Amino acid sequence: MPVTIREVASAAGVSVSTVSRAFTAPDQVQPKTRQRILDAAAKLGYAPNPAARSLRGVGTGTLGLIIPDIANPFFPPIVKAMQARARRLGHTVLVADSDEREADELETIAAVSKRVDGLVLWASTLPEARLLELAEQMPLVVVNRHVPGIAEVHISLSAGIAQAVEHLRAYGHRRCVFVNASRAELSRGKSIHESFEALDLSLVELGPYEPRFETGVHAATLVAAHGATAVLAHNDLVALGVLHQMANLGVSVPGDVSVIGIDDTQLASVSTPSLTTIRIDPVEVATRATDLLIETIAGGAGGAASVPVPEPVEIGSRLIPRASTGPAPASATSR
Missing domain, CATH: 1.10.260 (434 Repressor (Amino-terminal Domain))
Incomplete structure (x- = not known):
């Protein structure tokens, strides 16, 4: 080997x-x-494998990053941290947005791939077979997408979700809503359901929708119909939509309903009320993804079937309690 x-x-x-x-x-x-x-x-007996660079003739010194939605406040800190890490290692970063559409992602990859030495694809919408084809053509790292044979950075929400469920249970919440905006292959909904069931909390799932602010606005009007006293949103952007619409409806947060997001974007700490959320460290994610891509490029993975794929990198999460969560209404805890 x-x-x-x-x-x-x-x-x-x-x-x-x-x-x-x-x-x-x-x-x-x-x-x-x-x-x-x-x-x-x-x-x-190690020698650098030039296969990845030779696919494009010479190395470009540039790394590619394709993200689903550059307007989502979660991604700018990721981009900034990846640029900083790449610069320290003698590389630059080319960033593109796929708008969470498979056709746009394919078109973007085709345009970017000739200009970079390797690609980081964030929550790719492409079929597994297509991703494996791409990995044979160039060094590739996928984030939040598991494809055997491709280098991977996995963001584990297990710890953060478990802490969120314990947090809600301690506050007396028993009926909760999960606003789902993830695709089936990401399996976020499954792990969230398992965490709620483990602590005997009822969970109703709404969606799946698109992971946007407007989704939260729409979902907020449905929460009361389910008699829920707590909402876990797919991400901070959706959670902020929930907060916005709750205020419009005259629903008190957290007096009537508690709200939790996922990501811990900058907006979470300055919203009214400030948003309880599950933190994912953008600097850690960006640094580990950058290092893994550079390792994949240097090792020749991508187009070299005999080269082992690096071990998956796992990033953890944790709950950041803020003002959007509090005790369940007395009428709910007395049921």
């Missing part, structure tokens, strides 16, 4: 990204460190 860049990094006592720089941008690595890396590589 071929020696991987990760094994060289371990033997040299440095990060994978430092090994990558030693071979692709040696002037950015201290001479002593670079020599230690070269010695470790020689001892292990």
Whole structure:
């Protein structure tokens, strides 16, 4: 089995990204460190696989990032953090928006792929077979999408959701609504249902809808019909739509209904009331995705069936309690 860049990094006592720089941008690595890396590589029999770069003739020094919706406040910090990480490692980042449409994503990939050394696809809408074809043509990392054979960054909401459910139960909530705006292959709804069932909380699912502010506005009018005292939204953007419409309807948050989002965008802390949400660290996600893509490029994964795919990277989550959650109304807790 071929020696991987990760094994060289371990033997040299440095990060994978430092090994990558030693071979692709040696002037950015201290001479002593670079020599230690070269010695470790020689001892292990490692040689950089140029397959990924040769697909386009020469390396571009540019990484591609395709996100579903650049207007979603969750993504700008991701883009900024990825640009910062890439710059430190001697790369630039080209960002594009697929608008969560398969046809637009394919068109965007076709336009971007000739200009980059590899791609990060966020929650791709493409079929698994198409993604595997792309991974054979160029280095690829998928975020929040599991496809065997492709390098992956997985954002685990398990801890954050479990904390959210415990939070609601402690406040006496028993009937809750989940506003679902995720696609079936992302399985977010399944894990959320399991968490609520584990603590014997009733959960009604609305949707699936699109993950937009307008979805929350629409869903807010349905919450009362289900007798729910708490809402868990697909993301902060949907949750903010719920808060907006609740205010229009004269419903008190959290007096009548508690609301929880997912992402912990900047808007969550400045909304009225401030939004309780499940935090996903954008800097950690961006840094790990960047490093994984550079590792995939340097290791030759993508177009080289004999090269092992790096292990999946998992990012955790946690609840950030704020003013949008509170005790369930007395009429609800006495049922």
